[in-house]
Amino acid sequence: AALGWGLLYAVEGKIYRFVSIPTNFLVFAASNVFSAVLLAYFFKMPIDFSPYVSHPQRLLAWLVLPFAMIGTIFLHLTIKNVSPSYGALGEISYVLLTPLFAWLLFGQKQLNQNMLIGAAFILIGLYFVISGQAHKSALPGA
Template identity: 35%
Template sequence: GFFNVFLLWLVKREPIDFTPLIENRGLLIAMIATLLVTSLGWMITNFSIRGTSAVYAAMGEISYPFFVLLFAFLLFGVRQFDLSSLIGGALIFAGSFIMIYGRAKIQGAG
């Protein structure tokens, strides 16, 4: 969030108007919550990578889109998938697993 605003400022070199954040308390709370949740997710990911092997960490990272779809459905009832997309996602996930697990076996990491 703030990094993107900083990059925008670097490119445009115009003053940034933060009055909508000050005037709209809900927007400010949403911005802070987004920053905190994103930071917490990043920290949890880094701690989990440190405590496991590279194979499991890589599998967790590539499964991120699956969990986005799952929680979007569970929390908000959003259905952006059908049978063919689920089969395609499962094949991609299986192929990635085979590649990561096979590479780890070759290198002796897992």
């Protein structure tokens, strides 16, 4: 997955010079429909919208939509206006945010000592990359 997303972000960094983000979103929407049909056919996964209407936890299913929209919009604005690398850097924080939200929202403990150590190294690395870029930008002629 990381290979595909890394390639995608690098290419989007170039195409956003001549393709608008909304246009790209619509192309993605079409590709997502195609991907859903392929998954349903080849992996025998049903396409069933009834949980969005009748499942007791349907609100969670609906909450995915605005969360995905907000994250996607900010990611693509970062790719276009800053750089694909910084868009990817922001996503690295998933390793800490996902278990944090799982615990806060659902009481699920998904963090262990190794994940905490890894997350700390990632956050320290993010600090060095971002502060180094900020220092470079502050230099005359940068």
